[in-house]
Amino acid sequence: MNEFELIEQYFLSNKTNRQRAARITAVGNGDDCTVLAHLEGRLAISTDTVVHGRHVPTSSPAAWLASRGLGSSVSDLVAMGARPLGFTLALTMPHVSQGWLKGFSDALFRAADLYDCALLGGDVTRGPLTASFTVFGELPAAGRLLTRDSAQCGDRIWVSGALGAAGGALALFDRKLSPHDSDYRSRLQLISAYASPNLPIDLGLQLQSDAQVHSAIDISDGLLADLAHIAKASRVDIHLDSKAVPVAPALFDIYSPDQALLYALSGGDDYQLGFTAASGWTIGDGSATPIGEAVDGQGRVFVDGRPVGEWFDALSSRLPAGVPLSEGYQHFG
Known part of the structure; x- marks a missing residue:
């Protein structure tokens, strides 16, 4: 041929x-x-x-x-x-x-x-x-564009869907999958999320037409890494509440709560939307969750009041030995 x-x-x-x-x-x-x-x-x-x-x-x-x-x-x-x-x-x-x-x-x-x-x-x-x-x-032929550099102080930080499934799937690929495993269905859900991204296309169209939504990015390298791009481009600090982050439910059938949260914050490959909107903005269909706030700052991200590095240091002591820690995917480095 x-x-x-x-x-x-x-x-x-x-x-x-x-x-x-x-x-x-x-x-x-x-x-x-x-x-x-x-x-x-x-x-x-x-x-x-x-x-x-x-x-x-x-x-x-x-x-x-x-x-x-x-x-x-x-x-x-x-x-x-x-x-x-x-x-x-x-x-x-x-x-x-x-x-x-x-x-x-x-x-x-x-x-x-x-x-x-x-x-x-x-x-x-x-x-x-x-x-x-x-x-x-x-x-649209005219009007504003939804970009990374337009977050405003006082905006709430939102994320669509649930996070971490793809990151959790990657950690499973060296394990054999059997229908007799107690977590078989949950593992299939994670692998399916990794293999076939379910994109929030309708939500993206909705956000683009809403003047109260100020900035957006897709969650590809990991929530923390991608929100850091918004923080840097918009010259704001972003403060996240880890307890508010929506974690893919299937992760809890396989991993500890701390490891599940790790994948939701830094696993990557979720292909959901992270975005900022005016403090009074909300969405009625539950397709997105508020997880933090943008404040005056220097382009940094904080989790539960701590710089990301410090927060990861505290998390590492609660994770099983050998679990790699990363703030997000990097092509080089």
Whole structure:
């Protein structure tokens, strides 16, 4: 199978994708370029790369590279309040495996259906297993943008969903999974959360249109690490109440409360939203939880009144031996 046969069979033959792409393109997938059209607003663009063995375990099936790769990329659009439109894919593989490609492309188009975005083009080549996604989203033609640098003193800090499931899943991958385990269902829930991010797209659209919501970020590297970006960009200090942080319930079936909280604060890969809003703002559907406050400061994050480093030092004494402590994921360092 050559490059063009591969592209035709696994990436051009999906009818639903072709129909979705036709709504937003003048020239579609298969030419030298895709030409976007029919847009009424501003275009948001983001790129993410997933490296096999670095961003997903080496034992991960092809489906995880697709679903996590696209999900993590679309999550950036959600944080800006953009409506997902489409994406391009650059896929590098060490060799051609039709079974692997089918698993990858099937999961890719399931995720595209979930996020209502179309594959618009891309590239395939030989090399270490890597998938890079560039995503496109639409924002209103005029008005403010939801960014990291607009938090205000007195804002409350909010987070969507429940946190820590993906971080807790990563710690399980070296353990065999058996239906006879008492925590089998809980472990499946964590692994599912890791493998297929469930993005709060509707919430992102709602926040973008609400003037009382001032700043936002997606929770990808960990709650503490990502809120630190808001604190630094907005020149405020952020104070969090650890007891208010919503922790994924399945974690408590497997880990101690302290270790579950650790994953919720720093595990990463949650792809929920952290955002700040005026002190009197609230949300009626329970899709987000207030967890702290922004105050005048120098771009720092505090947990229960302590700088993050001090808080982690106190936590470490209550954790089982060998549990790694991290304030969040870092690509280098």
